[in-house]
Amino acid sequence: MMSFSHTEPARITGGLPSLNALRAFVAAGRHLSFTRAAEELHVTQGAVSRLVKQLEEDLGVGLFRRGPRGLELTEAGAAYLPPLAEAFERMQAATKLIARHGKRPANRLAITMLPTFAMRWFMPRLADFHQLNPEIAVDVTSADRPVDFASEPVDVGIQYGSGQWPADLHAEFLFAETVILVASPALLKSKPLHKPDDVKRHTLLTHSTRPEAWAEWFAAAGLKGNASRGPAFEHFFMSIEAAVNGLGLALVPDFFVTQELREGRLVEPLPQLRVQRPGGYYLLCLKGRDREPAIRAFRNWLFS
DSSP, X not given: OOOOOOSSOOSOOSSOOOHHHHHHHHXXXXXXXXXXXXXXHTSOHHHHHHHXXXXXXXXXXXXXXXXXXXXXXXXXXXXXXXXXXXXXXXXXXXXXXXHHHXXXXXXXXXXXXXXXXXXXXXXXXXXXXXXXXXXOEEEEEEOSSOOOTTTSSOSEEEEEEOSOOOTTEEEEEEEEEXXXXXXXXXXXXXXXXXXXXXXXXXXXXXXXXXXXXXXXXXXXXXXOSOOOEEXXXXXXXXXXXXXXXXXXXXXXXXXXXXXXXXXXXXBOSOTTOOEEEEEEEEEEEETTGGGSHHHHHHHHHHHO
C-alpha cells in the first residue's frame, strides 16, 4: 500500500481542486519543468508555480521535489499524474467530438473500413442499406491503419483485429476470417497442384500487412521449409488480380474471391486446407455513440 508524505492537512473536503491548477500540474508533470509547462499553457512560469503550490496546499500533499537538477515527481505526484492526464485527454477528445458532431447532419454517417473489404464486401451490399434506410447518406473512406474515432471525422468503422480494442471503443464481433489458397486455371495447367508439397514449386504472392500468412498455411499443411516468395502487395485486391493474371499463388479471405471462383477466373486447388485466422472483423465506434439512430440502423443492418 502506498503512503504519501503530507505537507499539511488537506483543505479539500469534497469536490475537485481548481481546474487551472490541475492543468498546470499535468503540464509540469509531463515536462518536469515549470518553464515548459508555462509555454504550453501560454502563461508565466510564476503562474504555473503558484498554481501547483496552491494545489499541493489544497491537497495537503507534496507533488514535486524541487532541487538543483530540476523537478521530480514525488510518489504522490507520480500516482496522481496518469489518471489526470488521461482525464484531460478524454475531455479534449469529447469536446472535439461533440463540436464535430454538432456540425454534422444527423442523417449522414461516416464509415471507415479496410480498402479490399470496402470494394469486395461492402460496396456490393450498399444499395441494400440505402433501400432500407433511404434517409441516411453514407460517406465511405478506407484506411489500413487504426482509426482514432475520438479525433478523426469518422462515426463508425469495420476493422480487422484480435479483439483487443481501446477502452473507449464499443466493439462488436462480426465474423472470422477464413483464408484459402487460390490460383488461375492457366497457372495450374502449366504447374499442377495436387498436394500441399506441390506449393513449393510455385511463386507465392505475399500480402504486406499479413507477412505471416504463408507460415501459418505451411504449418496447417504440415510442411517444412519455404517456397519462392514472389511480389508483395499492400492490398488484397492487388494480390487477387495478380493471382488472376497467373503471377503466383495467393492466400486470401474466402469472401473476397467469391465472384472470381464462381466465374472460373480463380480456382481453389486444395479446398481441404482452409486456415481460420485468430482475429476477425469488428464493428467499432466510440462508447455511447452506438445508441445514436444512424449508427444503430447501420449496426442492425449488418447483423441482419
